[in-house]
Each structure stands twice: as C-alpha cells, then as structure tokens.
Amino acid sequence: MTEKKNIAIMGAGLVGSLLSLYLAKRGHKVDLYERRPDLRKTLIDGGRSINLALSDRGWRALRGIGVEEAVRQVAIPMHGRMMHDEQGNLTFQPYGKEGQSIYSVSRSGLNAALMNVSEPNPNITYHFSRQATDVYLPTNEVQLRNLETGSMETVQPDLLFGADGAFSVVRGAMQKTERFNYEQSFLEYGYKELSIPATAEGGWAIEKNALHIWPRGKFMMIALPNIDGSFTCTLFFPYEGEQSFAAIKNEGDLLAFFQEVFPDALPLMPTLAQDYFTNPIGTLVTVKCFPWSYGGKALLIGDACHAVVPFYGQGMNAGFEDITVLDQMLDTFDGNWEALFKAFERRRKPDADAIADLAVMNFIEMRDKVADPRFLLRKKIEARISAQYPDVWLPLYSMVTFTDLPYSYALGTGQMQDEIMQKVMKHIQRIEDYDKPEVQQLLERQLIQKGKLKKYSAETKV
Amino acid sequence: MTEKKNIAIMGAGLVGSLLSLYLAKRGHKVDLYERRPDLRKTLIDGGRSINLALSDRGWRALRGIGVEEAVRQVAIPMHGRMMHDEQGNLTFQPYGKEGQSIYSVSRSGLNAALMNVSEPNPNITYHFSRQATDVYLPTNEVQLRNLETGSMETVQPDLLFGADGAFSVVRGAMQKTERFNYEQSFLEYGYKELSIPATAEGGWAIEKNALHIWPRGKFMMIALPNIDGSFTCTLFFPYEGEQSFAAIKNEGDLLAFFQEVFPDALPLMPTLAQDYFTNPIGTLVTVKCFPWSYGGKALLIGDACHAVVPFYGQGMNAGFEDITVLDQMLDTFDGNWEALFKAFERRRKPDADAIADLAVMNFIEMRDKVADPRFLLRKKIEARISAQYPDVWLPLYSMVTFTDLPYSYALGTGQMQDEIMQKVMKHIQRIEDYDKPEVQQLLERQLIQKGKLKKYSAETKV
Numbered sequence: 001m002t003e004k005k006n007i008a009i010m011g012a013g014l015v016g017s018l019l020s021l022y023l024a025k026r027g028h029k030v031d032l033y034e035r036r037p038d039l040r041k042t043l044i045d046g047g048r049s050i051n052l053a054l055s056d057r058g059w060r061a062l063r064g065i066g067v068e069e070a071v072r073q074v075a076i077p078m079h080g081r082m083m084h085d086e087q088g089n090l091t092f093q094p095y096g097k098e099g100q101s102i103y104s105v106s107r108s109g110l111n112a113a114l115m116n117v118s119e120p121n122p123n124i125t126y127h128f129s130r131q132a133t134d135v136y137l138p139t140n141e142v143q144l145r146n147l148e149t150g151s152m153e154t155v156q157p158d159l160l161f162g163a164d165g166a167f168s169v170v171r172g173a174m175q176k177t178e179r180f181n182y183e184q185s186f187l188e189y190g191y192k193e194l195s196i197p198a199t200a201e202g203g204w205a206i207e208k209n210a211l212h213i214w215p216r217g218k219f220m221m222i223a224l225p226n227i228d229g230s231f232t233c234t235l236f237f238p239y240e241g242e243q244s245f246a247a248i249k250n251e252g253d254l255l256a257f258f259q260e261v262f263p264d265a266l267p268l269m270p271t272l273a274q275d276y277f278t279n280p281i282g283t284l285v286t287v288k289c290f291p292w293s294y295g296g297k298a299l300l301i302g303d304a305c306h307a308v309v310p311f312y313g314q315g316m317n318a319g320f321e322d323i324t325v326l327d328q329m330l331d332t333f334d335g336n337w338e339a340l341f342k343a344f345e346r347r348r349k350p351d352a353d354a355i356a357d358l359a360v361m362n363f364i365e366m367r368d369k370v371a372d373p374r375f376l377l378r379k380k381i382e383a384r385i386s387a388q389y390p391d392v393w394l395p396l397y398s399m400v401t402f403t404d405l406p407y408s409y410a411l412g413t414g415q416m417q418d419e420i421m422q423k424v425m426k427h428i429q430r431i432e433d434y435d436k437p438e439v440q441q442l443l444e445r446q447l448i449q450k451g452k453l454k455k456y457s458a459e460t461k462v
Numbered sequence: 463m464t465e466k467k468n469i470a471i472m473g474a475g476l477v478g479s480l481l482s483l484y485l486a487k488r489g490h491k492v493d494l495y496e497r498r499p500d501l502r503k504t505l506i507d508g509g510r511s512i513n514l515a516l517s518d519r520g521w522r523a524l525r526g527i528g529v530e531e532a533v534r535q536v537a538i539p540m541h542g543r544m545m546h547d548e549q550g551n552l553t554f555q556p557y558g559k560e561g562q563s564i565y566s567v568s569r570s571g572l573n574a575a576l577m578n579v580s581e582p583n584p585n586i587t588y589h590f591s592r593q594a595t596d597v598y599l600p601t602n603e604v605q606l607r608n609l610e611t612g613s614m615e616t617v618q619p620d621l622l623f624g625a626d627g628a629f630s631v632v633r634g635a636m637q638k639t640e641r642f643n644y645e646q647s648f649l650e651y652g653y654k655e656l657s658i659p660a661t662a663e664g665g666w667a668i669e670k671n672a673l674h675i676w677p678r679g680k681f682m683m684i685a686l687p688n689i690d691g692s693f694t695c696t697l698f699f700p701y702e703g704e705q706s707f708a709a710i711k712n713e714g715d716l717l718a719f720f721q722e723v724f725p726d727a728l729p730l731m732p733t734l735a736q737d738y739f740t741n742p743i744g745t746l747v748t749v750k751c752f753p754w755s756y757g758g759k760a761l762l763i764g765d766a767c768h769a770v771v772p773f774y775g776q777g778m779n780a781g782f783e784d785i786t787v788l789d790q791m792l793d794t795f796d797g798n799w800e801a802l803f804k805a806f807e808r809r810r811k812p813d814a815d816a817i818a819d820l821a822v823m824n825f826i827e828m829r830d831k832v833a834d835p836r837f838l839l840r841k842k843i844e845a846r847i848s849a850q851y852p853d854v855w856l857p858l859y860s861m862v863t864f865t866d867l868p869y870s871y872a873l874g875t876g877q878m879q880d881e882i883m884q885k886v887m888k889h890i891q892r893i894e895d896y897d898k899p900e901v902q903q904l905l906e907r908q909l910i911q912k913g914k915l916k917k918y919s920a921e922t923k924v
Binding site for chain 1: 558640641642644645646647648833
C-alpha cells in the first residue's frame with residue numbers, strides 16, 4: 001500500500017479541482033492553493049472565455065471519479081457546427097455520427113460543481129486568495145501571499161502539483177533550472193467575449209444544440225449556448241490590419257463592421273457596444289515545455305505544461321485526460337513518484353504537442369475553410385469513406401473528439417488521410433462521383449494494398 | 463542628417479564591440495556595459511569554447527568597418543574537414559573550391575582586437591564589471607551593479623541594444639511584455655573543452671590547416687588550431703547513456719574510453735584527465751524569439767535574439783551579419799528608429815530561424831554522416847553537379863559559408879537539392895556512374911525542365 005502523502009496543488013481551476021478528487025481517493029491529503037477568491041462566493045469575472053466544449057476525453061475523466069451525472073445537468077449538447085454566411089444563410093455540419101455531440105459547459109459552473117463535490121472530502125482543503133510568490137524546487141517550499149490579509153506563509157508539501165495554468169508559477173520555477181526546454185508562442189489574433197442574451201420568453205435566440213460559427217476567412221465569431229438561454233460569443237480577430245481590433249475605434253466603426261460581416265447576429269446583440277468596449281482582449285498562446293517534473297517532488301499538469309489555443313475545444317479535455325492517464329499509471333508506479341513522473345511526462349508529451357498543433361491547424365479550418373464549398377464537399381466524401389471503411393477510417397475530428405485514441409496517433413493518421421483525400425478529390429466534382437469505379441479503385445489501392453490506416457485498436461488507446 | 467543619440471550596448475562581446483564601431487562611425491555616442499572584467503587585463507576563463515570559425519559573412523562585417531586586416535593576423539585558415547576514424551586513418555574533405563577556407567580564431571583574441579580598435583574612439587566608452595540587474599523598457603532605464611565596488615547606478619540611454627548573449631537580460635525584460643514569442647531548446651548533449659598542446663618544437667601536432675573531426679555516430683570530438691601551435695578540442699557528448707558524461711566517473715573510465723574511440727588523439731592529449739575533470743560541461747541551446755525590439759527604443763542583436771548551436775560555425779557570423787544588415791538599413795531609415803527596428807526584425811527573423819535549424823541538422827551530419835562512405839560519395843557527386851551547373855547549383859554548405867545569400871534561401875534551396883540528390887543517388891554506386899546517360903538525363907530534367915534552383919543572384923542577397 002502506498003504511503004500517504006501531503007500534496008499541494010497550485011491552482012484550483014478545473015484540472016486542479018478534479019485532480020484533488022483522484023488523489024484524495026487514494027488516501028492522500030490534498031491542499032489546493034488558488035490565487036483567486038472562491039468563485040462560488042464572488043461575482044464571476046466577465047470577459048474571459050467562460051464557455052468550454054466538453055467531449056469524450058473530458059467525460060471519461062469525470063466518469064472515472066463519479067461526477068459525470070452532476071455535470072451532465074448543466075451541459076448542453078451541440079450536435080454540429082452551424083455556419084452563418086454573410087447573407088445570414090445557415091449550413092449545418094454534424095460533428096460525428098448520429099448521437100455524437102460535444103457539450104457546452106460554463107467554466108465557472110463546472111469549476112463550482114467540482115469544488116462542491118470535492119470540498120466535503122475530509123482529505124481535501126481549499127485555500128483561496130493565496131498567491132504563490134516563489135517556489136523553491138530543491139526543498140519543495142512554496143511561499144504564498146494571503147491576498148486578503150497580506151500575510152505570507154510557506155508550505156512544504158511532500159508532493160507539489162502545478163495545475164496553475166498557462167502562466168504557471170511552478171513552471172516559472174522550473175524554467176530557472178538547467179536545460180529546461182520552453183516555448184511560448186502567441187497568435188497574431190486576440191479574442192473578445194460578446195453575448196447574445198436569451199429571448200424575452202427565456203429561450204435561445206438561435207439553434208440551441210449547435211456551435212455557431214460565422215467564418216469570415218481572416219477572422220471569425222463563434223457562439224456557444226448557455227443553460228439560461230443566452231449564448232456566449234467570441235470574436236477571434238487580428239490585432240492589426242484593415243479588419244482588426246486596431247481598426248475599430250468607436251461604436252460607429254463597430255456597428256458598421258458587424259452590419260457588414262455579421263448582419264444576422266447584430267440584431268441579437270443589444271449589449272454589443274458595451275461588451276466590446278468593456279471586455280478585455282484575450283491573448284491566444286501555445287505553451288510547450290519539457291520536462292514537466294522536478295525530481296520525484298513536483299509535476300506540472302494541464303495548461304501549466306501544455307496550454308493550447310481553443311480551436312479544437314480540447315484544452316480542458318486534454319488536461320482532464322492527463323488526470324486519467326496519471327491515475328492509470330499510479331496503479332503501476334505505486335509509491336515510486338519519481339519514476340511515475342518521468343514515465344508520465346514521456347508518455348504524455350507527444351500527445352500534448354499533437355493537440356497543440358492540431359488546435360492551431362483547426363483555427364484555419366474554422367475561420368476559413370468551413371465556408372468553402374469544396375471543403376464541405378470533401379467532408380461529405382470523407383463521411384462516405386468512413387461509412388464504407390468504418391474499421392480503418394475514422395475522421396480526424398472524430399478521433400480527437402469522440403475517442404480516447406492518443407492525440408499523436410490522431411495527428412499522424414490525419415496526415416495520412418489528408419494525403420489520400422488529396423488524391424481522391426482530384427476525381428470528384430460532386431458527391432455522386434464517389435461511386436465512380438476509378439475513385440473506388442483508387443481508395444481500395446490506397447487503403448488496402450498500401451496498408452495505410454490499417455488498424456486503430458485497443459493497443460493504440462491512451 | 464540623423465540626430466546623434468546616446469546609445470547603450472549591453473554586452474561587450476564580439477557583436478557588441480563590433481556594433482559599437484558601426485554606430486560610433488555615424489556619430490552616435492556609445493557606452494558598452496559588460497558584466498565581466500576587461501578580458502585584456504584578466505586571465506581568460508578556461509573551459510568555455512573559445513575557438514570560433516570565421517567565414518565570409520563575418521569577414522564582410524569586419525571589412526565594412528576596416529578591421530579585416532587586423533583580424534587576419536590572428537586567424538588560421540582551415541581548408542576542409544579532416545576526419546579521424548577509429549583506427550586513426552585520415553580522410554580530408556575540402557569545404558569549398560580551391561582557395562575557399564574558414565578561419566579558426568580565438569574568441570578572446572578577436573574580442574580583444576575589436577576592443578583595441580574601438581576603445582580609442584572618443585565616441586565609444588567601455589564599462590566593465592557592470593551587471594545589468596534590471597531593465598525597465600517603458601523608460602529605457604537599466605540598473606547596473608558595479609561588481610567591483612558593489613554600488614548601483616541607473617542609466618537611461620536614448621537607445622538600448624541588447625548584445626548580451628544567449629541568456630540576455632534585455633530579452634528577459636522583453637519576455638515579460640505582452641505577446642512575446644519565446645523558445646529555448648537544449649540538445650541532450652553537452653560539450654567539454656579539451657586540448658592538444660603544441661609540439662616540443664612549437665608546431666602543430668596534427669594538420670594545421672584543417673578542422674579535425676572524430677565522428678563516432680552518437681558523439682564526436684573536434685579540434686581547431688590556435689596560433690600558438692595548440693589545438694582546442696571539444697567533445698560533444700550525451701549527458702546520459704552508455705557512452706556519456708554520466709558514464710565516465712573517473713580517470714580510468716576516461717582513459718579507457720579515449721583509448722577505444724579516439725586512439726590517435728589520446729597520445730597527443732597529456733592534460734586530458736585534468737582538462738576533463740576541471741572544465742565544466744557546457745550546454746547547447748537554441749534560442750528563438752519575436753519581436754526583437756521594444757518600441758523604437760530597444761533592440762536585441764546576435765545571440766540575444768538567435769542563439770544557435772555551434773555545428774555550422776555560424777553563431778558569430780550570423781551576429782556579425784546582423785550588424786551588416788542593420789548598417790545597410792540605417793541608410794534607408796535615417797533617424798526613424800522604430801521603423802528601422804521593426805523592418806530589421808522582420809527581415810532578419812527568417813534567416814535567424816534558418817541558421818538555427820541548419821545548425822541542429824549539421825550536428826547529425828558532423829557526428830554521424832561524415833563517417834559514412836555513402837555520404838562521402840554523395841558529397842563528391844554533388845561537387846560534380848556543382849562543377850557542371852555552376853550557375854544553378856551551389857552546395858548548401860557553400861551557400862551558408864562562402865556567400866551572403868540569405869540563410870533562409872540557403873535552407874530552402876538545400877531542401878530542393880536534397881530531393882534531387884535522393885533521386886540521383888539511386889542510380890549511383892561509384893563516382894563514375896555520374897556520367898551515365900540516365901543520371902545526366904535525370905539531372906537535366908530536374909534542373910532545367912522543372913525549373914528548380916533556377917537562379918541565385920543579386921536579388922536574393924542579404
């Protein structure tokens with residue numbers, strides 16, 4: 001039986017809160033230190049993206065600790081993308097097969113739910129308004145400032161988990177150690193949170209069970225449904241240029257711009273100008289680093305070691321999957337934390353890199369390609385292939401969203417699929433062309449004879 | 463006429479010292495602040511790679527300010543690579559055409575020469591033993607600690623240049639600004655400096671005019687000649703593994719290892735054990751970042767914004783080329799420093815990225831491929847192609863080392879050449895096969911019909 005440890009988790013966000021449940025279940029004593037006040041007792045800070053798309057990897061981690069049902073109450077299924085063109089015409093594109101959906105959840109609602117489940121656990125203690133000001137890794141000492149009283153305290157846990165997000169203080173300490181590989185890269189885009197309120201009747205002003213996209217080539221807006229009937233909209237927009245944050249200087253500019261590019265959304269957004277000029281511009285950063293651990297004492301997890309841009313809806317899901325994988329490995333590496341941490345970081349790093357790259361790639365798809373008829377035709381052809389060869393062809397989006405195949409496997413397989421699709425699409429002008437003998441022969445040759453994409457099976461699972 | 467500025471350069475290394483000459487020539491007042499004491503008055507710190515390969519880009523920058531001849535006195539031409547195999551057999555591979563060489567120079571000797579040339583200039587002032595402890599970019603204030611007296615001072619130049627190397631303090635300040643892209647990545651290899659002393663007669667124990675390489679697949683040693691008859695050797699070695707720094711624990715391990723893998727070098731290295739166990743292990747880091755400037759006030763240059771691993775011998779040359787390019791652009795952007803800095807960073811960034819990637823790629827070539835007969839045959843075939851098609855085919859190494867074609871152009875062209883070489887080499891077992899009609903036809907098709915590699919000309923120059 002493993003020795004029980006005193007564990008400190010820096011950050012009581014989604015990953016920290018869920019991780020505390022998994023660790024406490026094994027009998028460890030867990031203290032969570034969170035810079036912000038208790039979000040259940042204070043007003044939610046607006047203007048920072050508070051809607052998330054929960055998909056299979058996230059559900060799996062919630063199910064693993066028995067909190068799936070509690071979350072399902074506040075999650076809205078989105079069956080596909082609803083594209084809005086510049087004339088307000090709609091096109092719907094399902095995310096997967098019948099019955100497959102991603103789920104819109106509120107970040108703060110989910111976080112509060114996880115806190116409510118974990119806080120009564122006698123092994124779990126939350127400490128709010130505690131800012132980590134310094135981490136000294138050789139002794140695992142963390143200096144904390146109590147932001148309410150101003151007093152300082154030092155804690156020295158047996159194990160330290162850095163679940164403190166993209167701008168992690170624990171990672172900051174690791175960055176000062178020898179030979180720490182680190183990368184932060186920002187898109188030339190920022191985001192601004194906007195809103196479509198509920199209708200007068202308390203319903204949803206546009207289709208409830210969809211993720212709405214207004215793709216416009218060089219920029220886009222999306223909207224995710226909330227349980228109160230409103231939608232949280234996010235405008236992804238260049239910082240500089242002809243159509244950019246820099247170009248919109250006043251309410252006149254803003255309304256003219258929305259009238260031109262989002263004419264069907266504008267009448268639904270009565271608080272547009274207030275939202276736009278009040279809410280901050282969020283940055284879009286990818287963080288990669290290695291290693292993720294320091295000795296057998298400290299481990300980064302979630303955004304702290306692999307922050308990704310939001311365009312695949314996988315940031316939280318990847319962080320939750322970290323916990324699933326760590327929990328599995330805890331069975332194997334019982335009590336040997338150093339070996340566990342090293343094995344965990346080696347195992348997860350390729351998948352974290354893959355989802356980071358996929359997320360950047362999906363931005364281009366969302367803002368640009370989904371409005372392209374040729375791209376939509378390709379998606380339909382791919383659905384035909386997948387229906388005909390269900391054992392060897394699962395679309396990339398489905399692999400990422402509806403399976404627990406490793407992200408790195410999904411990325412690699414997606415690249416092979418892309419090569420095949422490029423060849424196939426040369427012969428295709430209309431959906432019916434799929435049945436042409438030369439297309440069928442080409443596909444068979446590619447899939448069967450070349451032996452590509454032969455198997456995705458249990459052995460490739462996360 | 464440009465307004466004369468008070469300019470502070472952080473770092474009086476090679477790039478800082480040379481930059482001071484270029485700026486002072488335009489009438490600006492330049493202060494250099496260097497953490498270390500004056501290297502002309504103190505013992506050289508041993509154990510950190512002090513030999514550099516100066517090539518065309520570096521010479522061009524030295525020539526541009528009239529210090530070429532002074533440096534030529536202390537530079538030893540190296541006409542090619544001398545490979546030492548495990549039986550001590552030698553193979554020589556020229557770097558370029560007849561008369562083309564790279565030059566071994568001592569870092570400290572070159573630095574002292576640049577200081578000696580610049581210090582008498584009334585517009586240039588060196589301040590040694592000054593450690594920058596803080597840089598506040600909005601006001602361009604730099605706090606400096608005088609390491610001799612312990613006293614602090616603050617300077618506030620009109621313009622601040624960060625020539626303070628791979629671990630730049632100026633860059634550190636930029637890292638704290640919004641949306642700063644940054645990457646540091648370490649090889650799993652370190653380096654250790656060793657030595658082959660001059661012979662009793664004061665001559666060179668091995669061929670003077672060559673860069674010596676002992677390539678051993680997973681590791682290698684190199685040696686560069688010094689003017690006193692000695693060679694500075696550098697062992698590039700994994701940190702961990704069967705053959706690694708970790709595996710050599712004592713003098714017995716060391717001597718047995720050298721006897722096995724470097725048998726011809728061992729007798730020439732009487733201070734081997736002392737050097738090995740005294741000198742530190744150096745890290746091998748690549749640094750990439752963007753932007754390189756802050757407003758029109760501060761600019762990074764050289765290693766501070768693009769530190770590269772040493773395997774292409776281009777780190778100093780790239781830093782010197784920064785100065786050449788900046789000086790050219792100063793003519794255009796007379797007095798508009800903000801526009802200059804922005805244009806400079808946009809212009810240089812792709813080339814800095816390219817040489818960083820080329821340097822990592824060349825490590826594999828040096829430690830592994832140069833010992834491969836197939837690789838050597840390929841080099842000879844490439845020389846034949848280059849001789850036959852001199853206008854369209856300049857080998858990658860030559861583009862990087864013996865021209866001022868942009869590094870990014872060299873990298874891209876090198877990749878196209880690589881594709882062609884892979885096709886050509888399928889038909890080649892011996893050098894004579896080059897004259898076969900099918901090889902000649904293949905080449906002609908690739909080069910002429912496909913129009914690849916059509917021109918490298920003035921328009922592509924740095």
